[in-house]
Amino acid sequence: MSRTWWQRGVIYQIYPRSFQDSNGDGIGDLAGIERRLDDVQALGVDAIWLSPIFPSPMADFGYDVADYRGIHPDFGTLEDFDRLLAATHARGLKLLLDFVPNHSSSAHPWFVESRASRDNPRRDWYLWRDAAADGGPPNNWISDFGGSAWEWDATTGQYYYHAFLKEQPDLNWRNPEVRAEMIDTLRFWLARGVDGFRIDVLWHIIKSADFPDNPANPDYRPGMAEMFKVLQHHSTDQPDVHAIAAEMRALADGFGTTPGRERVLIGEIYLPVERLMQYYGREAPGVHLPFNFQLIDAQWNARVLADLIATYEAALPAGAWPNWVLGNHDRPRVAARLGEAQARVAAMLLLTLRGTPTLYYGDELGIADVPIPPDQVQDPRELREPGLGLGRDPVRTPMPWDDTGNAGFSTGTPWLPLNPDWRTRNVAGMRQDPVSILSLHRALLTVRHAHDALSIGAIARIADDGPVLRYERSHQRERLQMLLNLGDAPYAAEAAPGRVLLSTLADAPRTIGATVTLRPNEGLIVEIAP
Incomplete structure (x- = not known):
């Protein structure tokens, strides 16, 4: 069966501030990313996704956009972007942008106009409401960053809504002018040649039209983030969002009619599986x-994972393509959650499940969360609700490239601290080590590209055997079996006899029989004998 590039491929998320600095200011930029494209290509991924690079006051590090059609000077210029895009395509790679449609920056000219007066033509581009009878916020909605989601504007005597920081006012997607402008922004970048978008907080962009209170969360406990005090029944995941997603899809598909040049839309949606499926x-x-x-939140247990994978596969609508993620710019790194030994097994899981995997920069090095001294904290979420473990700085630290000054990331002072073990945990050093976690990722990606069973094949026989997770991938006559020991002790597992293509550990057996003793923290890819 023919598949698109994004169904066969692997996406690599780059946090631009932290990938490579080209001018010594301590902040990564587009020219730096271009400089490292050969390293990205050598890793074996198929596409890069860039976290936001648009002009922004950086209240939330680019997720507060002040101009949807420009480039922030920290990252370069539109000409730098065009060069990066051309260089990416010249290497056979794709490039995706981060689109932030739910909210703009409060410094965006649209919002400056909107808050100028109640009768400004752009007043209805944002969500303005009168105070409640007691003079307080219009309802009980809570910002995801803590505190009321409503901010009083003394100039016009109303509140405006912000699902995140007050510097990130939510756009009114029920206004047809807003909708048309944002769709045209997608068209602008698609026409420029980008290969798709990751759409930020897609499930947030439409709210209940009458703004009722959200119900209280009966499971809320002290020590949880304040946002969990209420259930976001009325402020997220509204039925009207699906028509907007369909319009975005029609636009992207219209630009992607040539095989190999298909465009892809990826929605950021944190919802239970049954509701997530609606976004297909x-x-x-x-x-x-x-x-x-x-996989980011799952209990690392073979039975739990087997059930999770099977349930997700069964829930997919007809023709829908699955996808899997182990980490991103908002969540603790996989090596921090599981330790490096199991991070190797997790990499094999991510890159052998059916569907499109997304790999977060630095996870291929086994970087754990990096300690951030209190006086170097940058993340507004940590600054607003300190001590709850919500800070995202530890997963956004600079990429360590080698053992020279500042790990080869910058000639200046990096904007965040490097991982403490950067002198040994870096690309140059680990690339030379055949058993490093980086070499494992490269080997996994090589095997994935060499076997259609792994990139586009079916999945079957998902099961657990003690601490071992087992499943098969098949395409035409090829059958591959994955055996993943999620424990730290040896285990004799049932298996299908065959030839070992790859182990997460060194000195793997060349063949296995009907049983195999997996070493602690070992994963195997086995080509099943005919």
Whole structure:
């Protein structure tokens, strides 16, 4: 069966501030990313996704956009972007942008106009409401960053809504002018040649039209983030969002009619599986890939994972393509959650499940969360709700490239601290080590590209055997079996006899029989004998 590049491929998320600095200011930039494209290509991924690079006051490090059609000077210029895009395509790679449609920056000219007066033509581009009878916020909605989601504006005597920081006012997607402008922004970048978008907080962009209170969360406990005090029944995941997703999809598909030049839309959606599936589309197709974040929060247990994978596969609508994620710019790194030994097994899981995997920069090096001294904290979420473990700085630290000054990231002072072990945990050093976690990732990606069973094949026989997770991938006559020991002790597992293609550890057996003793923290890819 023919598949698109994004169904066969692996996406690599780059946090631009932290990938490579080219001018010594301590902040990564587009020219730096271009400089490192050969390293990205050598890793074996198929596409890069860039976290936001648009002009922004950086209240939330680019997720507060002040101009949707420009480039922040920290990252370069539109000409730098065009060069990066051309260089990416010249290497056979794709490039995706981060689109932030739910909210703009409060410094965006649209919002400056909107808050100028109640009768400004752009007043209805944002969500303005009168105070409640007691003079307080219009309802009980809570910002995801803590505190009321409503901010009082003394100039016009109303509150405006912000799902995140007050510097990130939510756009009114029920206004047809807003909708048309944002769709045209997608068209602008698609026409420029980008290969798709990751759509930020897609499930947030439509709110209940009458703004009722959200119900209290009966499971809320002290020590949880304040946002969990209420259930976001009315402020997220509204039925009207699907028509917007369908319009975005139609636009992207219209630009991607040539094989190999298909465009992809990936929706950031943190919802239970049954609700997540709705974003593949209802009456019309939705986004191509509603992000599946289950592995990030899952209990690392063979039975739990087997059930999770089987349930997700069974829930997919007809024709829908799955996807998997182990980490991103908002969540603790996989090596921090599981330790490096199991991070190797997790990499094999991510890159052998059916569907499109997304790999977060630095995870291929086994970087754990980096300690951030209190006086160097940058993340507004940590600054607003300190001590709850919500800070995202530890997963956004600079990429360590070698053992020279500042790990080869910058000739200046990096904007965040490097991982403490950067002198040994870096690309140059680990690339020379055949048993490093980086070499494992490269080997996994090589095997994935060499076997259609792994990139586009079916999945079957998902099961657990003690601490071992087992499943098969098949395409035409090829059958591959994955055996993943999620424990730290040897285990004799049932298996299908065959030839070992790859182990997460060195000195793997060349063949196995009907049983195999997996070493602690070992994963195997086995080509099943005919």
